[in-house]
Every structure is written in C-alpha cells, then in structure tokens.
Amino acid sequence: MDDIRDISDDEARVAELVRSARRIAVLGIKTEAQSDQPAFYVASYLQGAGVEVIPVPVYYPDVKTILGQQVYRRVADVPGPIDIVDVFRRGQDVAGHLDDLLAARPRAVWLQSGIRNDQVAERLVEAGILVVQDRCLMVEHRRHAGRG
Template identity: 70%
Template sequence: MARTESKGRIVTDSRRIEEIARNARRVAVLGIKTEAQAGQPAHYVPAYLQGAGVEIVPVPVYYPDVTKILGQPVYRRLADVPGEIDILDVFRRPSDIPPHVDDILALRPKVVWFQSGIRNDEVAERLAREGIEVVQDRCLMVEHRHAR
C-alpha cells in the first residue's frame, strides 16, 4: 500500500508540474554554482528564477570561501536553511544525492525537484514515502517559463 501512496507523490503529470513551478515563491538550490560559472545551468537556472521574482536560497556543495551567491547568503547544509521552502532544486549527480537525504528530510521542502538529466528512483521513493512531492529529470526554468 505504501508503494501506491508514494507513487502519487512522484509527480509526472504535466499540469501538476506546471502548478508547482508557477506557485514557487522560495526555492533552495542544492549544488548552486557561483557567478564565475554563470554559463552553467546550476547558476543560470536559479538566476532566471530570481529574475522572475522567486526568492533563491543558495546551498552550494563547493566554493567554501563564498558567502553570497546571487546576492543571497549561502547556507552550507540544507538542515540550516531557515523558514519554509517550496522547492528544493537539486543540481547533483544521481549518485551524489543519497548523502543529502537526511538533510532534505530535516528541511522538509514541499517539493524536491531533480533537474534535467537527474533521476534517482530510490531517493525519490524514500522522499515520497515521507510525504514530499518529487519531480525528476525536468528543468525548473523551462517549466516555470511554460507555466507563466
């Protein structure tokens, strides 16, 4: 039974994906890149969202000396991010996601969004069982533009 319930939380319906993208107000970005990597999706996707009025909460994995990205204070761990998060946008290789699961569960975002090319069915199932909606292998920027 739990498997059926969790499948309902792994979002594949285009209308629901559009709704999630359209309603995002505060997005934490795990694996965000700095302005020095502006040509990479892990920077220009959150930059686009910020330009569209979405609050971005940077959670870089690298760049230990950086204290701000996109003018916002950097958090080193998801568990340290204050307040409610609509979407956790993930820019990590699928094999690098499992070590973040406990922090993701501590953060309790409404939705975890694995960017284009990123899919981890095991993690998605676990998050879904915990009541978190999961979108896999979709670009939040593309979906947000489409939903506007």
C-alpha cells in the same frame, strides 16, 4: 514510481507546483564565476522572475553570498519554509543529501534534467515530499509561469 507524490509525469501538478513556488533552495548552485553553467543560470533566471532563491552550494567553502543572497551549507539550515529544493547533483550523489532533504522538509524536491535517483525519490515520497525528476525547472517555469 506510481505514487501520486512523484509528479514527474503529471503536467497539471508540475504546473501548479511551479506557479505556486515562492522560495526555492538551489542545492549544488554554482557561483557567478560559473555563470555559463545551468547550476548558476537557472537560479539566476528564477531570481529574475521574482522567486526567492536560497543558495546551498556543495563546493566553494569561502563563498558567503551568491546572487546577492546568503549561502547556507545545508538545506536544513535554511530558515523558514521551502517550496522547492532544486537539485544540481549527479544522480549517484543525491543519496548523500537525503538526510538533509528529509530534515529540511521542503514541499518538493526537484531533480534537474538528466538527474534521477529512484531510491531517494521513493524515500522522499514516503516522507510526504513531492518529487520531480529529470526535468528543468527553468523550462517548466517559463512554460507554466508565463515568463520568457
């Protein structure tokens, strides 16, 4: 997509987004029991770097907290503004979260490394939401926010 709001290939805009993000909802977060998986340790890294991480797991219906934070079942249920929704879902599964993402109105939706869905990205961009696809938020945070 050439739209200015799909900033996947715009290093300066990615850097600005990463540096300015204070509240990140992690859609598809895993629990401490899966601490060796990116869907947990990326969120753990971000929390350790001083970012407020809001867990939005897809599975684990009995889990009430992850990383010591209250779990929400939908991104739209998270109170207050969200800077980034960091998505850990397979590309083909992202479409199932489109309505929730649109209702939540985050500043940006970030699809992790290996995750792309151009149709969903286009709809988000049309709604005025920044999109980053197929990049690791932990890697970019380390690069642009100066930790680790």
